[in-house]
Amino acid sequence: MNTWRIALLSLFVVSICAGQSVYKVPPKQIVDIIDAPPTPLVSISPTREAMLLVEYRAHPPVSALARPIHRIAGVRIDVERHSRQRITQYTGLRMFSLVDGSAQRIALPENAAIGFPSWSNDGSRIAFVRDLDKEVQLWWADVKTGAAHQVEGVRVNDVLGNPVLWMSDNKRVLVRLIPKSFGAPPLAPRTPEGPNVDETAGRISKTATYQDLLRTAFDEMLLEHYGATQLAEVDITTGKVETIGQPGLISSASFSPDEKSLLVTVLKRPFSYRVPYPSFTRSVAVWNVAGRTLRTIADLPVSDDVPTQGVPVGPRSVQWQAYHDATLLWSEAQDGGDPVKKVPYREIVKTLSAPFSGEPKDVMTIQHRYAGFSWAGAKNEVLVTEYDRDRRWVTTSLVNSDDARGSRAVLFDLSANDAYNNPGNPVEETLPNGDRTAIRDGDWIYLSGRGASELGDRPFLDKFNVKTKAKERLFQSAEGRLESFTAFVGKGRTTILLRSESSSDVPNYYLHDLTNGKRTPLTKFTDPAPQLTKMSRQLLKYSRPDGVPLSGTLYLPPDYAKGTRLPLLIWAYPLEYSDPATAGQVRSSPHAFTFFRGTTPLFFVTQGYAVLMDATMPVVGDPETMNNTFVEQIVAAAKSAIDTLDAMGVVDPKRVAVSGHSYGAFMTANLLAHSDLFAAGIARSGAYNRSLTPFGFQSERRSYWEAMDVYTKVSPFNYANKINEPILLIHGEADNNTGTYPIQSERLFQAIRGNGGIARLVMLPYESHGYSGRESVLHTLAEMLEWGEKYVKGRR
Numbered sequence: 001m002n003t004w005r006i007a008l009l010s011l012f013v014v015s016i017c018a019g020q021s022v023y024k025v026p027p028k029q030i031v032d033i034i035d036a037p038p039t040p041l042v043s044i045s046p047t048r049e050a051m052l053l054v055e056y057r058a059h060p061p062v063s064a065l066a067r068p069i070h071r072i073a074g075v076r077i078d079v080e081r082h083s084r085q086r087i088t089q090y091t092g093l094r095m096f097s098l099v100d101g102s103a104q105r106i107a108l109p110e111n112a113a114i115g116f117p118s119w120s121n122d123g124s125r126i127a128f129v130r131d132l133d134k135e136v137q138l139w140w141a142d143v144k145t146g147a148a149h150q151v152e153g154v155r156v157n158d159v160l161g162n163p164v165l166w167m168s169d170n171k172r173v174l175v176r177l178i179p180k181s182f183g184a185p186p187l188a189p190r191t192p193e194g195p196n197v198d199e200t201a202g203r204i205s206k207t208a209t210y211q212d213l214l215r216t217a218f219d220e221m222l223l224e225h226y227g228a229t230q231l232a233e234v235d236i237t238t239g240k241v242e243t244i245g246q247p248g249l250i251s252s253a254s255f256s257p258d259e260k261s262l263l264v265t266v267l268k269r270p271f272s273y274r275v276p277y278p279s280f281t282r283s284v285a286v287w288n289v290a291g292r293t294l295r296t297i298a299d300l301p302v303s304d305d306v307p308t309q310g311v312p313v314g315p316r317s318v319q320w321q322a323y324h325d326a327t328l329l330w331s332e333a334q335d336g337g338d339p340v341k342k343v344p345y346r347e348i349v350k351t352l353s354a355p356f357s358g359e360p361k362d363v364m365t366i367q368h369r370y371a372g373f374s375w376a377g378a379k380n381e382v383l384v385t386e387y388d389r390d391r392r393w394v395t396t397s398l399v400n401s402d403d404a405r406g407s408r409a410v411l412f413d414l415s416a417n418d419a420y421n422n423p424g425n426p427v428e429e430t431l432p433n434g435d436r437t438a439i440r441d442g443d444w445i446y447l448s449g450r451g452a453s454e455l456g457d458r459p460f461l462d463k464f465n466v467k468t469k470a471k472e473r474l475f476q477s478a479e480g481r482l483e484s485f486t487a488f489v490g491k492g493r494t495t496i497l498l499r500s501e502s503s504s505d506v507p508n509y510y511l512h513d514l515t516n517g518k519r520t521p522l523t524k525f526t527d528p529a530p531q532l533t534k535m536s537r538q539l540l541k542y543s544r545p546d547g548v549p550l551s552g553t554l555y556l557p558p559d560y561a562k563g564t565r566l567p568l569l570i571w572a573y574p575l576e577y578s579d580p581a582t583a584g585q586v587r588s589s590p591h592a593f594t595f596f597r598g599t600t601p602l603f604f605v606t607q608g609y610a611v612l613m614d615a616t617m618p619v620v621g622d623p624e625t626m627n628n629t630f631v632e633q634i635v636a637a638a639k640s641a642i643d644t645l646d647a648m649g650v651v652d653p654k655r656v657a658v659s660g661h662s663y664g665a666f667m668t669a670n671l672l673a674h675s676d677l678f679a680a681g682i683a684r685s686g687a688y689n690r691s692l693t694p695f696g697f698q699s700e701r702r703s704y705w706e707a708m709d710v711y712t713k714v715s716p717f718n719y720a721n722k723i724n725e726p727i728l729l730i731h732g733e734a735d736n737n738t739g740t741y742p743i744q745s746e747r748l749f750q751a752i753r754g755n756g757g758i759a760r761l762v763m764l765p766y767e768s769h770g771y772s773g774r775e776s777v778l779h780t781l782a783e784m785l786e787w788g789e790k791y792v793k794g795r796r
Helices: 028-035 217-227 601-607 626-647 663-674 708-713 716-722 742-754 774-793
Strands: 041-044 050-057 069-072 075-078 089-097 103-105 125-131 136-142 148-155 164-166 172-177 229-235 241-248 250-255 261-267 282-288 293-300 315-320 327-333 347-353 361-366 369-375 381-388 393-400 409-415 428-430 436-438 444-449 460-465 471-476 482-488 495-501 508-513 519-521 536-543 549-556 566-572 575-577 610-615 618-620 651-661 680-684 727-732 759-764
Touching (some): 028 601, 041 482, 164 250, 261 315, 315 369, 327 369, 566 601, 566 663, 626 663, 626 708, 651 774, 663 727, 680 774, 759 774
Parallel strands (some): 566 651
Antiparallel strands (some): 041 050, 164 172, 229 241, 261 282, 315 327, 381 393, 444 460
C-alpha cells in the first residue's frame, strides 16, 4: 500500500447504540490535515501599499461553541461576553509592505482572540476588538512599528452591528459601546405569568421559516438589555470618549462624508416573533453629532408582510452619496413591494441633502427591482443595478444623479445566470473620508472578474470606458493556472497584486508588472497536505438526455491505474436556471489548488474513491413552474454522470454514493427515494418535508397551497418508504438556517425507521448549519467515511 493512502477505516471507534456517544476521530493523517494551520486571509491597505495577513483558527474546540448563548431576534448572543457568538477565531496578524517587501508581525497579546481588523483610511493603523471571557475590548495597532495597544476602559457591544468605523482623521473611530447604565441582565421568571399567545386577523403574512426568533416577553427584555448600544467617538491615541446621543437598539450608524451628521437606524417596539431584528419596527433618521434628530427619513413598521420574493415598502438602502458632504440616496418600491403586481416602474430613487429640511427629490424611476448603488468614481455619477425577476435579468446603468432621466446609459445587460458574459465588478478604492468608490481615470474604470469559460475560469482585469463602452484587457490568467487580480499596488496602474495557484501549487501572492510581465514573489505559503497533491484531477463535461450541458471536477487517487473501476462519490447542489445555455456553463477551474478543509467530501479520495465534485444538477425552466420537474431533472443529471464515468471505465456503477449539504441534502434524499442509481447516500443539514417551508424554498415562488402537488412530490419525507438505500443523516443541533430545522432530519430518520429502511442519524451538539467545532468536523468525516466503507466500497 502506498504511503499516501490513509489507514483502514477499521481504526474507527464504532458505536451502534442509540443516544449520545463519544466523538469519533478519523485516521491520524486526516486529523493532521484538519489541524494544519490554514492559509491566512488577506486584507489590502486603503493606500494599496501594504498587505495584512490574518491568521485564524479554522476549527475551534466545541467548548468555544458551548459558551452560554441567547438565540433571539435572529442573532446569537454570548451571554458572558456581551457580544455576538464567535465561530471563527482570528489569532495573529502579519504585515507585508508592497513597496519594499519588508514584513513584521503585529505584537498581539499571547493567545489573543480578535475580530477581523479594519484599516484606517490612510492605511497607517488598524483597529480590532479583542475577546476576553467576560468582555470585548477595543485595540489598535501601528502599521509601521507593529505595536498594538488597548484603548483602556472601552467595552464594545457588537450584538446588533459592526462595532468600529474609522473617521477621516485616522485617530478617531465611531464605536458601539455598552452603555454606562448597563446593569445585570434580566432574570428569567421562575414561573410564567401566562401563556404565550399569537393571533392573526385577516392580514396576509407570508414569511420564511426563520429560526432563533423572539418567543416570549422575557426574550424581548433580553434583546433590549444585550442590544442596547451607546454610540461614541473614541480617540484611540488618547482614549478620549465622546458619547453621541442616547443609548438605544441601534442596528446601523454611519457618518456623513463631512462627519457633521450620522445616519442611524434604531429598532423600536413592537417587536416581532416572526422575523429577525432587521425587519423589526424601526426608525431611519439623520442625527447631528450631539445625537439630536435632524430629520426622520422613515418610520417603518414590522416587515413581516413582505410578498414572496418582494421587498418592504418605504425607503430602503438609505446611504450617503460619495463626493457629497451630506447627501442621502435611497430607493422606494412603487408596486407595494409585490413582484407580481403589474406597474410601469417598480422603484423610485430619491435624494435629500443637508440641512435635511426640504422634501426629498425624485432622482429617477427604475423599471425593475432596485438591486444596488455603487459610486462610479466621479461626483454625481452612480452605477445603478436593477433586477428583472420574470427573466432573471440584471441591468447596470450609469446615471448622473443631477440629471438621471437625460443621462442614463445602460452599461451591462445580461442574464443573472450568464457567467460567460459577466463583465466583472468595478475595482474600488477608499477615499480619505472612508467612502468606497470605483477607481477612475478620466472616463475609464477597471473591472475584475472570474472569466468563466468552457475550459474553466480564467480571471481577468479589464479597463472599461463608461462613456463609449470600449474595453481593454490588461490581464488574464495564464493557461494551466488560476491567477486572479487582487489590487493595484500604490497609486499607479502598472503593478498589481496577483494571487496565483495551480492544481499542484498552493496559492501565493506576487507583484506583477503589467508592462513587462515581471513577477516578484511576496508570500511562501506551503502545502498543508503534500501527500495528496499528486491526485488526478480533471474537468469532466457531459450532458443530460435532453441536451442540457453538465460538468463536474473528477478527482482520482494518486496511484490510480487506468482501467480500474473505483467506487464513486458524487457531491452536488442543485441550482435553478431559465435556459439550458446558462445552466450548462462551467463555473470552476481545473487548475485551482485543492485544499482539504473542514468536512470536504474530497477525503473520500484518500480511501480509494473517485469523487465527482460539484457535479451540476441544474433545474431548468420557467421560474414559476420549474420545480414541477425537479425530481425528473436531478435523476437524469445523476444518471448522466454515472453513465459517463461508467463508459470511461473509471467507476463501478454498482458502488456509487451521493452526498450533499443543505439543498444538496434535499437532493440526496430525493435521489434515493426516486431512483435506484446509488448504493447509499449522505445528507447533511437538509430539509426533507416542504410542508414545513410552506411559503417557498430556494427559488420556488409558489406557496404550499398554490402548488400542493409539487411540494408533496419534491418532499422525500413523503417517500420515506421508497428510500431503500442506506442514508446517513447529519445535522447541527443548533442549525439556524431558514427552513433546515433539526427536526427535518429527525423526522425523516423516524419515517425511514418506521418503514424498515436503513438510516443513521447524527446530531452534532452546538453546531449550526455548517460545522465548525474541531470535534464535530472530525466526527463528521469519520461518520461519512465509515458509512461509505460499510455500504458502498465493500458492496459487490
